[in-house]
Amino acid sequence: MRNALFLSFLVLVGCEGKVGGTALDGGGGGGGGTLEDGGCPPQGRNDEIRLALSGACVSCHSVGNKPYFASLSAFENGLVYDEKWVKRGDPDNSALIKLLEGTNTGSYPQMPPGQTYAAVLASGRVTITIEELKTWIRELQPRGAVNEGPSPDAFNVRRLRADEMVLSLMDQLGLTVEDFVDTSQTGWRDTEWTARGGRLFVWPTDWAPGISGQYVSDSRTTERYETLGGAVVLQGRKPDVSLGPAAMQTLVQMSQAWCKLAIEKSGNTAVLRGVTLTDTSATKSTEIKANIAQLHLRMLGEPAAPADVDEIYEQVYRPLEPTGVKAAWIATCASFVRHPKWLAY
Numbered sequence: 065m066r067n068a069l070f071l072s073f074l075v076l077v078g079c080e081g082k083v084g085g086t087a088l089d090g091g092g093g094g095g096g097g098t099l100e101d102g103g104c105p106p107q108g109r110n111d112e113i114r115l116a117l118s119g120a121c122v123s124c125h126s127v128g129n130k131p132y133f134a135s136l137s138a139f140e141n142g143l144v145y146d147e148k149w150v151k152r153g154d155p156d157n158s159a160l161i162k163l164l165e166g167t168n169t170g171s172y173p174q175m176p177p178g179q180t181y182a183a184v185l186a187s188g189r190v191t192i193t194i195e196e197l198k199t200w201i202r203e204l205q206p207r208g209a210v211n212e213g214p215s216p217d218a219f220n221v222r223r224l225r226a227d228e229m230v231l232s233l234m235d236q237l238g239l240t241v242e243d244f245v246d247t248s249q250t251g252w253r254d255t256e257w258t259a260r261g262g263r264l265f266v267w268p269t270d271w272a273p274g275i276s277g278q279y280v281s282d283s284r285t286t287e288r289y290e291t292l293g294g295a296v297v298l299q300g301r302k303p304d305v306s307l308g309p310a311a312m313q314t315l316v317q318m319s320q321a322w323c324k325l326a327i328e329k330s331g332n333t334a335v336l337r338g339v340t341l342t343d344t345s346a347t348k349s350t351e352i353k354a355n356i357a358q359l360h361l362r363m364l365g366e367p368a369a370p371a372d373v374d375e376i377y378e379q380v381y382r383p384l385e386p387t388g389v390k391a392a393w394i395a396t397c398a399s400f401v402r403h404p405k406w407l408a409y
């Protein structure tokens with residue numbers, strides 16, 4: 065008896081790191097009740113369900129604002145114990161089941177998008193039937209007392225708000241409002257600002273001192289901010305908590321224009337620290353990769369693994385270099401802004 069306890073303790077401790085690792089490397093999870101998830105046994109019934117579904121979900125839901133499959137606690141906090149998705153004891157009114165059956169009435173009728181559950185099951189990416197999932201929901205127990213306390217790894221990720229996007233991107237790229245507005249008049253700072261053309265300036269509608277209404281083009285500055293999902297207190301507009309296609313499109317345009325501005329700004333080393341626009345892969349691939357690594361750290365807030373650097377170099381930077389070093393760096397810089405770790409907080 066003692067030995068058995070001791071052994072299971074060892075197994076659990078040895079597995080802790082692997083659970084997260086498997087979820088993040090995107091490998092199609094294991095089968096319910098087996099040891100396929102990096103050799104770790106499921107930690108209870110909910111974990112069995114997570115592992116049984118994981119293969120069809122983890123690739124899109126391990127980071128970002130819906131990291132349901134990043135860990136057991138993410139799965140439980142985000143899906144299992146959120147009434148919006150799972151109604152304990154009532155599978156037929158649980159949106160998770162509808163989502164898998166393709167009959168959900170929200171913005172997304174089907175998960176994974178565009179594939180029937182039957183096809184996903186047949187391909188082996190999930191290892192549990194809808195009926196078995198319904199049984200699990202019917203028998204689901206209330207969350208145990210052990211889970212009631214605050215959990216350090218519970219997920220509470222949200223998208224960056226529009227104002228946070230504006231300020232953090234300016235800061236990361238070494239830009240200030242002076243790069244976007246007309247500063248030719250003394251006292252410009254305290255009067256309405258006039259946006260300079262072609263720079264895709266974005267500025268919160270409520271913030272002082274306001275954008276000049278003199279030029280038609282200027283109204284786009286605040287329109288873009290609102291498209292990004294920004295709040296407007298005076299209009300009673302709340303920040304948009306989702307990140308829809310219109311916001312993403314604005315962000316992409318903004319990131320490209322701003323990265324270009326940052327690269328062209330003289331003396332600005334925010335984007336190009338260890339290389340210049342005359343350095344190419346022919347002689348400077350090491351320096352170029354080092355610069356990608358430093359941009360990764362600067363923009364995503366964590367050091368890049370060598371494999372990440374290689375991937376960005378080969379897939380974003382390299383293909384564009386022949387058309388121009390500047391274009392390659394603009395694309396590289398802008399690609400970080402689309403990264404889930406940049407978009408989420």
Ligand code: HEC
Pocket residue numbers: 117120121122123124125129130149163170171172175176177306307
């Ligand atoms: C190809 C990528 C992809 C796969 C695979 C995928 N999802 Fe999603 N899922 C998305 C996207 C995109 C959204 C919307 C994200 C957003 O609104 O921020 C989403 C949203 C969701 C939502 C929230 C829906 C809503 O209306 O708010 C749930 C729940 C969900 N997915 C569950 C799953 C489950 C369970 C699986 C596996 C069976 C799965 N997803 C597989 C891409 C995917």
